[in-house]
Amino acid sequence: MIFVPHIIRCADNISIPVDISSASADDIAATHGSPSWQTDLDSPYLSNPDVSKYAMKAPNGELIALAAYKISGRKTYVYILYAESAPHSNATITGKVERKYSGIGAVLLAFGIKYSIDNGCRGDIVFDAKTDELARHYAEVFGAKRISSISSGGPKRFMLADEDAWLLFQNILRRRLKNMKQNDPTYVIDELAERAGGYFAMPTQDDIAYTDLLFDVCRQFGIHYYSATPKEKAFVEEVTRVTWAKEQETLTGVKQDIPPAFSA
Template sequence: MIFSPYVLQKSNHACVQVEILPATAEDVNSTRREPRWQTDWTSAYLSNPAVEKYAMKAPDRELIALGAYQITGRKAYVYIIYAESAPHSNPTMEPKHGRKYYGIGAALIAFGIKFSIDHGCRGDVVFEAKTDELARHYAEDFHARQIPSASSGGPKRFMLADEDAWRLFSRYLTEEE
């Protein structure tokens, strides 16, 4: 089996193959220009050298999303620090006009699982839900398990491991011919 390109659905129902590559300084800096992203990816928090940032891009090099990943100190799992769609596909920023691309979150989490496997963390990933709606989505659609938050009263934290991680990851596997 091989890991195939990530496929997103466009708003016109067409599918597009995207790449996830290390984010460039230009990718990160673009979050500060119009149309502004929800998060400034040049912040001190996301600029930590231990945080690895990746960019999801369309074939025409259009920036679709960014993801920030960190291997935990003991290589127990990969922490998906942050994942964000570009303004044109962010449902909280474009609710009236609709999103340009769909499936971004699943692809960024699947990439996190691959990143975890590649770095000896067995495919285990941990991430947080920014909203209750996302928490329901992670639990119902990905079968992610809620785990204790890092801090009291913090955001809802989830883990994908074992069969549940494999189920999402395997969406992007194809048989070799």
């Protein structure tokens, strides 16, 4: 099995192979051109050595998209921090009705699965949906499952693992073997991302630390979160909530009103 993902060239509905490799300094510099990209790839957050930036390119070297991935501290999963299509395929930037390429977002998710496997994380990926519309799409089309986060009112956090990750990965690898249609449900993600101003909401360091703690708790009790029963999930989420609050209390020195575990 060789990872050779394909996307659609919208003008003629032709499938073209793309290469995804480490983003170069020139790739990052290109985001400051005209029109400029929506996200500053030189920001301290995305310039952190723990963040790996990748570029998707056409066979002729044309830059199609950029994405950023981060391996969790204990190699439990890979967090997809950021993904953005180039202006030619992003109507939010250009104002054009038709993008040049479609199918980009699903390929960046599939690459995240590959990156997770390559780094000993078993193909598990975590990401935050930028809007409720994208959240529904990730759940209904890709089979991603919600996981708990610090704030119930923040972006919805999702995980893709096990058979659901394999199904997406397999679908991407099969693209070159079938007629690709722009109305395929997996391609709608690009349109939704345009409206949202990006595929994913960028998590804070606390968001990542909280998710790391959640999976540490799962490991402690021998629970695989993705396939856990509702009662198992409720248990590890409550342990995580109280543990996190207690840790923050210790770090800040500020007494917090922490509701007891498993209270009404």
